[in-house]
Amino acid sequence: MGSVANCNPAPRAAAEFKNIKYQSLSGVADNLQSLDIYAPALSNPCSGVPVIIWVHGGGWMIGDKLNLNSKAEFYRSLGYILVSVNYRLSPDVRVDPSLSESRIKFPDHPNDVGAAVAWVHKNISGYGGNPSARQVLIYRNAFGDSTDVRNLASPKNHVSKESPAFQFARRGDMARKDILSAFSASLQTLGVVTSTIEASALTHEEVNASIGAAGDTVMTPYVRDFMTRVCFPN
Template sequence: MALAALALLAGCSPVKLINAITPDDTFALTRDVSFGPLPANQVDVYRPLGTPPPGGWPVVVFIHGGSWQTGGRDQYKFLGEALASRGIVLMASSYRLYPEVRYPDFLPDSARAVAYALGHAGRHGGNPRKVLVMGHSAGAYNAAMVALDDRWLAQQGHHITELAGWVGLAGPYDFIPIKDRSVQPVFHHPDVPPDSQPVAHVSAQSPPTFLGVADFDAQVNPDTNSGHLATRLESQGVPVVFKRYGGVDHLTLIGAFSRPLHRMAPVLDDVAAFVQTMPEAPIKNGPR
């Protein structure tokens, strides 16, 4: 509420205010790194300062939310700073949005970003065998599909077993029938393809998983989405960390990564610990 009040006084959105007061001297930023032929095929890379550890820093490819219709990688300086300060390279990625594309055309964009990290992590001080994909809301859906449905990484010459893990925050993973009218056309309602749902792609090869949800989320039901997905993953023997957070909602769950909102929920601590403790992926395919 205090941030919202300050934002109104400053004439800007809360996320702009958070980014404006995020330090600039705790990371090295390389903007607009291309990973494909399209304008949306770009990442902003937030690199920790100092010398990388042996093998390189862990790398997280982050996919933004916005109902597959809005948002952009430029809004996540606060997240890049937060993870870089914990010794993690963040690649904040773009992807094509509706109405330019519908399902599944935005998924190859996210897969290309992950393939870039797998192939070029070393250029940014990262470890190509400790690459994870992470997303919030609609971005968590994209992250889940790239991590669980091997069609998308296979198109890029890679495999889901090359991922050290993945992180989903407040994501929709099991949402047929689609109730949000603004989202229905994105997934061809009423003919929503059953294979569009991440829960349909769980297997014993699925990478280790971190699922974070807000106890109160008016946009994405945490039980029918993250809860269902966690149960299916566990039934296949996949390691799952499932965290529920009080005191935050759908948006402030990701906002809690920022310095002003750290105290709302320990989501940064939990995600950073998950990323840092993941072992290297056992399979190395494709160029390095």
């Protein structure tokens, strides 16, 4: 697509770029190491618009970058580029209970996502996006949990005063809500901006599906406000 230095400033219609490989691991299906880009109509592709990286959930075992519901049009309506990422998946233990050491397992999944993020920073300007760290926002859905990786993977062990702003959806039982509240408080103590959406009325799946859905009043307005006011203020 080219770089900012040689990009074409002519207006560009909304476009989709599918199945772009962000890495080339031997023996791994192309689909599991690829991403899709949904770009809005751009009056000047060289100006660089904010970028949303969407990482699907599914407990590291299921899910796909195509499971976007209404998100592509929602983010494009705000003038943002949406990048939806696939990554290697672990065997579904509900179907295959074997625990072979050669199986895909943590940290393979976040390593793939990290490679995708690096690809975006290096290449997204050619699609009209701004690669600056302050102009790239990562949204992730649920990934599940397991005792052996909890401490290593837990976000609380990877935050500092340099961490970006966080937005949470608060739902589930009180124990879950208390954990989220404590994590949010620890971020605020470091001076990190946080925003919490009260989503008790929604199921786990509905939290994800509601973002960008027509008529949604629980998630979408607050996600939009967080992005336009905190992440990408004019």
